[in-house]
Amino acid sequence: MKNNILKIGSDKITEVESTLRDAKISGKILYIADPYVDSLYGHIVRPQIAAVGKMKDQLVNYNTIAYAMEVAERVIATDIDCIVAMGGGKTLDVGKYSAFISKRPFLSIPTTISHDGIVSPIAVLKRQDNKPKSLGCTMPSMIILDTRLVASCPPQLIKAGIGDTISNYMALKDWDFAVSRGKDEMNGYAYMMSRTSLDAIMKTQFDHICPEFIEVLANSLVLSGIAMDYAGSSRPVSGSEHLFSHALDYFCEKQNLHGFNVAFGTVAVLKLIDQDYSEVLKYLKKFNVDINPEHMEIPEDTFVYCMQHAIEMRSNRYTYLHEADLNEGKLRKIYKELLEEL
Numbered sequence: 001m002k003n004n005i006l007k008i009g010s011d012k013i014t015e016v017e018s019t020l021r022d023a024k025i026s027g028k029i030l031y032i033a034d035p036y037v038d039s040l041y042g043h044i045v046r047p048q049i050a051a052v053g054k055m056k057d058q059l060v061n062y063n064t065i066a067y068a069m070e071v072a073e074r075v076i077a078t079d080i081d082c083i084v085a086m087g088g089g090k091t092l093d094v095g096k097y098s099a100f101i102s103k104r105p106f107l108s109i110p111t112t113i114s115h116d117g118i119v120s121p122i123a124v125l126k127r128q129d130n131k132p133k134s135l136g137c138t139m140p141s142m143i144i145l146d147t148r149l150v151a152s153c154p155p156q157l158i159k160a161g162i163g164d165t166i167s168n169y170m171a172l173k174d175w176d177f178a179v180s181r182g183k184d185e186m187n188g189y190a191y192m193m194s195r196t197s198l199d200a201i202m203k204t205q206f207d208h209i210c211p212e213f214i215e216v217l218a219n220s221l222v223l224s225g226i227a228m229d230y231a232g233s234s235r236p237v238s239g240s241e242h243l244f245s246h247a248l249d250y251f252c253e254k255q256n257l258h259g260f261n262v263a264f265g266t267v268a269v270l271k272l273i274d275q276d277y278s279e280v281l282k283y284l285k286k287f288n289v290d291i292n293p294e295h296m297e298i299p300e301d302t303f304v305y306c307m308q309h310a311i312e313m314r315s316n317r318y319t320y321l322h323e324a325d326l327n328e329g330k331l332r333k334i335y336k337e338l339l340e341e342l
């Protein structure tokens with residue numbers, strides 16, 4: 001079941017059939033896709049699946065836990081042998097989680113790269129109250145990421161992917177800090193993978209979004225996902241900036257893309273703990289990743305509240321925020337300065 005087939009590059013979308021064959025997939029295959037993505041690329045993918053097995057399909061309009069369980073039930077009840085999902089994070093997470101529950105092989109075909117969840121052992125699905133919940137599951141056994149296809153998605157989604165990779169910068173600092181305080185253990189291999197993922201984009205020769213850069217970014221995001229899988233938790237890629245972003249998920253009216261929230265959190269926490277963030281900022285500006293809180297519609301009060309309550313978002317993740325001075329006046333001053341700097 002663990003095939004670990006990974007294909008990243010231009011025109012890889014034409015390799016769905018050969019990938020399924022290489023993985024010895026046959027029988028019934030459930031194809032699930034975002035309706036819009038299916039209207040764009042379904043004509044390329046569907047015949048390839050149908051050439052390998054008996055294709056069933058389902059268009060995905062929801063990303064609730066209940067819905068993913070429903071898909072899993074369909075897979076189990078009707079003896080489906082493999083799941084193929086194509087789309088953005090929502091569709092892929094439904095596929096990933098239903099494959100995990102039904103214990104089926106899973107081919108993931110991301111059409112956007114807005115976060116490192118595209119290839120991770122975590123699915124983010126919505127609870128009944130519409131709040132997101134991170135659920136542990138298994139990595140996709142097969143991944144096809146067509147960089148040419150991803151290049152045609154809205155640039156904001158790619159910029160969000162840059163933001164999520166940049167957040168490794170803060171996450172690794174938090175991990176070091178937690179270890180120094182005896183609050184967590186180090187996993188050197190996972191640490192190195194996350195660091196390499198970060199370095200790959202921070203040190204890239206490209207200074208604008210082009211297909212070659214997308215390949216670098218895609219590799220980075222995949223490597224972050226593998227780091228999570230190897231560590232057995234999101235620790236290598238998720239620290240205080242992610243806690244802050246989870247607080248925004250709950251308490252900010254305007255829902256921004258995850259990658260922008262964590263990039264903003266990275267800069268804000270670095271500023272809060274008096275550490276240099278010029279390198280991060282320079283990089284984000286180079287790619288026009290706009291994380292100005294005013295543009296993101298994050299009001300000052302929400303910023304203060306989310307910073308002060310971030311550590312309540314998960315109990316087992318020790319970060320700089322646990323010891324930082326979260327005085328209201330200080331946070332308000334930081335917010336105002338960030339309005340100018342970002």
Ligand SMILES: [Zn+2]
Nearest residue numbers: 115116164262
């Ligand atoms: Zn993230």
